[in-house]
Amino acid sequence: MIRLLKFFWWSFVAVICALVLGVSGAFLYLSPNLPSVDSLRSIQLQIPLRVFSSDGKLIAEFGEMRRSPIRFADIPPQFIQALLSAEDDNFLNHYGVDPSSLMRAATQLVKSGHIQTGGSTITMQVAKNYFLTSERSFSRKTSEILLALQIERELTKDEILELYVNKIYLGNRAYGIDAAAQVYYGKSIRDVSLAQMAMIAGLPKAPSRFNPLANPARAKERRDWILGRMYKLGKIDEASYQAALAEPLNASYHVPTPEVNAPYVAEMARAEMVGRYGGDAYTEGFRVTTTVPSDMQEMANKAILNGLTEYDERHGYRGPEARFPGKTHAAWQQELNKQRNLGALEPAIVTQVEKTGIKVLTRDGKDEEVAWDTMKWARPYINTNAQGRSPQSPADVAQVGDLVRLQRLDDGKLKFSQVPTAQSALVTLDPNNGAIRALVGGFSFEQSNYNRAMQAKRQPGSSFKPFIYSAALDSGYTASSLVNDAPIVFVDQYLDKEWRPKNDTNTFLGPIRLREALYKSRNLVSIRLLQAMGVDRTIDYITKFGFNKQDLPRNLSLALGTATLTPMEIATGWSTFANGGYKVNPYLIDRIESRSGETLFTANPARVPQGAEDNAGLPAAEQPISTSALPGEAPSALGEVAPPPQTPAVAERIVDNRTTYILTSMLQDVIKRGTGRRALALGRDDLAGKTGTTNESKDAWFSGYNADFVTTVWVGFDQPESLGRREYGGTAALPIWMKFMGAALHGRPSHAPAEPDGILSLRVDPVSGRAASPSTPNAYFELFKAEDSPPSVDELGNGVAPGSPLPADEAAPMDLF
Structure with missing residues (x-):
């Protein structure tokens, strides 16, 4: 017996020594490769990029992981108890490793021949989640144990739990308990019930198997088991236990729903953030605040929807998108689920x-009615310029099984519609600093993410003419200068061919004042102006507005708007007219904040200076030019706090403010008596604008402004083709502009640019364009720069009677020819 006892004793000692030597050897072998536990204190969890409107409403979220980190102090104590009851009820007592759990796991391995559980504590799971892979091997498990022991030595239990609950994956792209509460219950973990806490606490073991959305029965079983453990361990009383058990399974899928429909804005912000921070933009938890107010963006969305729908309805119904006759409701529902x-x-x-309309099955499974009155527009589409007979009944428009499109009106009723084939873009800028206030890049981002506002280079047509007229006003012409609107033939040195330009109506008005020529959009006048000023000189002038010289044709067709420009470029250029002659640059991101709320970047755009009227009347060359720094750049290192606020950057004056004031007056006449007369329906006296239509009506434009907003609208097809025989800037683009500007300016007082010093208002002879004497009949008042005011006929000293036309040799060359 003594020998046997000695044998067992020495065997036991040998086993212990072997274990000690094995653990020591493993430690010596693995410890050089183990990461520093101290790094856990400064670990940065992945948090998605979030983009907000200027008034703090969510536009979009980018990132694979949904995560909302939470501090330990903010975690409800009951959730901690639920989690420990489910995952590690001995957590507060062990030192990172629970021998009983490891022995249990080893026993299961011996009995079954394969690994069933790992015997991991919460601390060991923290070690694995932050430092190791999910590989099932003894070396990885050993590393996990060693790291857990180190973690317990260096971190408190509260710190370990905080790391754990913010890292774990809980299904449906939710990482961390607060994100899971948001996904499954639409609220923070601080606001969920005891039963819901138990449900979330049951997910770490197997997020897919116990997911309340995918496997509600198993999820409820797991939840109830956890509640039972909490009751058994004395964490909750019987009343709470029974009430939680009785609570129904009420989980549903919640995602961060955008509060503002601005996908093109979101994509622009995302691209800019990736340009600044690379791939870290998606994981570092940046909060981006844009310059776009939510209400103005929704106004723009509605204007584009209604404007394109109205255009599309004018050209007829193209039929259903597909037909599924003879199918059951269930089969139809399956087809709708694909849409x-x-x-x-x-x-x-x-x-x-x-007879009174149609009944439809919607994608959410409801049977709803569509009234016949909303279908009467649906004449059969033949081509862009022709439609069939008007329908006499709903049966002439739709058949059972047709897949159609419907628009839900404000009162909840449905209107028969179809997806427009034409596209549109809208850009609105604050002319004082270039802030983007609304942007729509197309009818539907889901249909096409091509941002036409930023990327579509199209010919602006007559909406480009104000840049030619601005050059003329800065070259000594006045609004009363007479230019001959008559046929002309050019053999252009740049085009190297004969060119016979014409007006869109094929009529000619003879000598005409510049003001009248602009609001009547006379092509020949614009061409004669450009010819007189010189193409190269005019291009040099126009590029000051921010246009790329390569996009401006180096020939006389430039006067007709044959440049290729985006709506954003047009709106940016027009901002100079609205702000009194200053160059501003469009910008979208107003502020970038870190995950901790520190401001990393604040925009500092070049802006129109306060008190700009102090320099009123000075030629552009004498206006002060900003030497301030450009808008602030993003910090060079993630987490770096932004530098102190910069001195506000001052915009450079590029055009005499008297020129822009006179031009604004001329563009206001476009709305009062020209091609933009429809805008009179808005009942405002502070609006200026210009239509634009290209050859064969392939592009329709309207740009306009007051002192608050500059808005440009384009309408056309992605692959250029005619919009239709009777479609122009005033019929296709102007209604969209009016819908938006009418809503955006509703309730705002009239705000036109202030009159600068150095402006004279003189009576003008309508025949000669010269200053009129008191006896001149039909004289009218015109605006002039002080140095460009015309002499009266009597002052010429040639004995010409007041009101008589000037002799040809005393008129400016462009006045008559």
């Missing part, structure tokens, strides 16, 4: 055709 909303248009399948 998605495009813009504000919902898919639906016609289930009944009646």
